[in-house]
Amino acid sequence: MSVPWLDLGNLDDLMDGGECRGVVVDGHKLGIFVVDEEVFVIDDLCSHGNALLSDGDLDGYEIECPLHAGAFDVRSGKALCKPLTRDVRKYETRVEGGALLVRFERT
Amino acid sequence: MTRVLIVGAGHAGGRVAQHLVEGGFAGEIVLVGEEVHIPYERPALSKEFLLGKQDVAEFSLPVCEASEACRFERRVGRVTSVDPVERTVSTADGETIEWDRLVIATGADARRPPIPGNDLSHVHVLRTIDDALRLKSAITAAKNLVIIGAGVIGLEVASSARGHGVAICVIEPAERVMARILSPSASHWLAEQHRAAGTDLRLGRGVSEIHGDAVILDDGSVIAADTVLLATGAAPATAAFASVVAAGADGVPTDAHCRVEGHEHIYAVGDVALSSSPIYGRALRQETWRNAENQAQAVAQILLGGEEPYSELPWMWTDQLGHNIQVVGFCAGDREVVRGDPATGKACLFQLDGDRLVGAVLLGEGKQRKHVERLILDRVPVTDAQLGDPVQALKALA
Numbered sequence: 293m294s295v296p297w298l299d300l301g302n303l304d305d306l307m308d309g310g311e312c313r314g315v316v317v318d319g320h321k322l323g324i325f326v327v328d329e330e331v332f333v334i335d336d337l338c339s340h341g342n343a344l345l346s347d348g349d350l351d352g353y354e355i356e357c358p359l360h361a362g363a364f365d366v367r368s369g370k371a372l373c374k375p376l377t378r379d380v381r382k383y384e385t386r387v388e389g390g391a392l393l394v395r396f397e398r399t
Numbered sequence: 400m401t402r403v404l405i406v407g408a409g410h411a412g413g414r415v416a417q418h419l420v421e422g423g424f425a426g427e428i429v430l431v432g433e434e435v436h437i438p439y440e441r442p443a444l445s446k447e448f449l450l451g452k453q454d455v456a457e458f459s460l461p462v463c464e465a466s467e468a469c470r471f472e473r474r475v476g477r478v479t480s481v482d483p484v485e486r487t488v489s490t491a492d493g494e495t496i497e498w499d500r501l502v503i504a505t506g507a508d509a510r511r512p513p514i515p516g517n518d519l520s521h522v523h524v525l526r527t528i529d530d531a532l533r534l535k536s537a538i539t540a541a542k543n544l545v546i547i548g549a550g551v552i553g554l555e556v557a558s559s560a561r562g563h564g565v566a567i568c569v570i571e572p573a574e575r576v577m578a579r580i581l582s583p584s585a586s587h588w589l590a591e592q593h594r595a596a597g598t599d600l601r602l603g604r605g606v607s608e609i610h611g612d613a614v615i616l617d618d619g620s621v622i623a624a625d626t627v628l629l630a631t632g633a634a635p636a637t638a639a640f641a642s643v644v645a646a647g648a649d650g651v652p653t654d655a656h657c658r659v660e661g662h663e664h665i666y667a668v669g670d671v672a673l674s675s676s677p678i679y680g681r682a683l684r685q686e687t688w689r690n691a692e693n694q695a696q697a698v699a700q701i702l703l704g705g706e707e708p709y710s711e712l713p714w715m716w717t718d719q720l721g722h723n724i725q726v727v728g729f730c731a732g733d734r735e736v737v738r739g740d741p742a743t744g745k746a747c748l749f750q751l752d753g754d755r756l757v758g759a760v761l762l763g764e765g766k767q768r769k770h771v772e773r774l775i776l777d778r779v780p781v782t783d784a785q786l787g788d789p790v791q792a793l794k795a796l797a
Binding site: 341343347348349351356357358359360361374375 | 440688763764768794
């Protein structure tokens with residue numbers, strides 16, 4: 293069975309004009325990032341330290357962790373530089389009637 | 400076949416080898432270090448590793464492997480001297496190793512101030528994995544931990560040791576904590592955090608003697624201590640290089656291409672290197688993670704024929720008591736402008752010299768680091784009002 297789409301709510305309300313937003317689903321932290329009206333969702337917890345990527349600085353498609361300056365590509369979750377050695381997970385998204393849907397399995 | 404000999408197998412030395420292999424170096428790389436561990440990064444030793452939240456594999460560098468073009472060998476040993484004319488080094492085991500290019504990456508050793516009792520078995524230092532393992536097991540059993548020195552390592556260990564049921568006392572001869580790196584107001588803020596967390600912080604106090612169960616301060620007070628950490632800074636490990644470094648130098652002096660002055664085939668990298676900085680026009684010795692990481696890459700590029708000088712703005716981070724503190728540039732300047740309220744744990748303490756930013760302490764504001772670096776490097780004229788107003792995005796100023 294394929295992973296279902298989960299409705300995270302109205303995208304505009306979630307972002308409130310910002311470009312980064314963190315949400316928690318079943319204790320799992322997801323980071324929402326908007327670049328040129330395109331929306332991306334990756335794990336919000338940095339793979340290096342105990343920090344939220346949504347608190348970081350978004351530059352183009354690069355989100356920089358606020359703790360130790362590791363950067364990830366929000367399109368893929370790929371770790372782009374040291375001190376990161378592991379990628380973070382990336383989730384499929386779509387926007388339906390203003391609502392942000394993400395392919396995420398609830399536990 | 401050209402042989403690059405790297406002396407010192409820590410973060411910087413290990414990365415030089417790795418970047419040479421990845422950069423297609425055709426020749427032989429020999430990496431000699433005193434530790435049995437493969438090269439690793441050190442920031443976790445006083446934090447996640449000490450807390451048992453990370454294991455060695457998580458901060459070890461990837462294992463360096465030979466390629467078709469490049470032979471690689473790692474040896475455990477201690478280099479004791481260099482012959483720059485014959486291009487050899489001697490080791491403590493009586494071995495002679497030849498080289499065509501020598502990279503000095505020996506880092507820094509913990510300072511042990513000449514306090515009577517500094518060699519007792521319950522007195523620790525913290526530079527290596529083995530140091531950290533010993534300290535961790537001591538803290539687990541300790542009732543009274545005394546940390547001598549309120550620098551980064553001392554305060555990180557004080558932070559990590561909390562919750563282990565141990566009374567913590569930190570003794571610092573200077574009048575404020577992390578005085579070498581932080582501005583006075585940032586030092587004050589951090590000292591308050593530690594005091595609020597229950598640490599007995601004694602500033603402006605020296606230690607006159609260490610006993611088996613106590614530490615005696617210079618005012619005569621006696622502090623119970625079953626575990627003592629000497630966190631009194633690190634000295635560049637230059638003992639083996641007397642033939643190429645003048646006595647008394649604070650590190651191995653190099654030009655902006657990391658070449659040791661007067662020795663075009665010898666390079667220095669990482670904590671030990673006292674390198675001419677194109678940004679500051681003077682020599683800097685940077686004991687930071689980023690310097691180890693990036694200078695190693697620069698030296699590898701230069702060994703591969705690159706022409707780019709090494710240029711790095713100082714940047715460090717520390718994680719203490721749930722706070723992430725970062726320092727960019729230097730807390731020099733003629734005044735400080737504060738954005739935000741340090742009491743909330745989130746603030747930028749900007750250091751200005753005239754209308755230029757020369758440094759910043761970021762309390763929980765690491766997301767501003769990139770913009771702060773741009774403002775410093777591009778020498779962007781700024782006003783106190785712009786920097787002090789949280790509504791003005793730094794990104795827009797940079």
